[in-house]
Structures are given as structure tokens and as C-alpha cells.
Amino acid sequence: MPTRKYRRTSDKGQPTHFECAKQKCKWMGTYDQKAYKPRGNGFTDHVCPECGNLEFYGLTEEYVKSKKL
Ligand SMILES: [Zn+2]
Numbered sequence: 001m002p003t004r005k006y007r008r009t010s011d012k013g014q015p016t017h018f019e020c021a022k023q024k025c026k027w028m029g030t031y032d033q034k035a036y037k038p039r040g041n042g043f044t045d046h047v048c049p050e051c052g053n054l055e056f057y058g059l060t061e062e063y064v065k066s067k068k069l
Helices: 061-067
Strands: 017-020 028-030 035-038 044-047 056-058
Touching: none
Parallel strands: none
Antiparallel strands: 017 028, 017 056, 035 044
């Protein structure tokens, strides 16, 4: 059975690893490895350190283990 790559939104808890949602980028990393971008109103956005994209997919633990991330 192939390893499921992405978590469903119904999965419990927060994913530990993420992949950039941009097809051409595919950056992967942990929450801590995301870049921070201040919004100017006291909030910060988590953005992809490679392309600045705001959207990420949560990766399953199985996938992270299979890739030894
Ligand atoms: Zn990216």
C-alpha cells in the first residue's frame, strides 16, 4: 500500500511537517522551519522560506518517516 502523503483535515492534531502548496516549489519542513512575515498589525504570517507562499499541506507521519524528514 502506498504511503499516504497528505493529512486529511479530519485527522486529529496538528501536523509536524508541512509542504509548500505551490506545485513548483514543494518546500518541506517543520513548523519551526517556516519563515515569518510580519503583517504590520502585530500578527505574523507563516510563509514558505523558498517562495513566500502562505499555503501549506500537512504531511502524514507515515510519509515523514518514509522520507526520513
Ligand atoms: Zn514554497
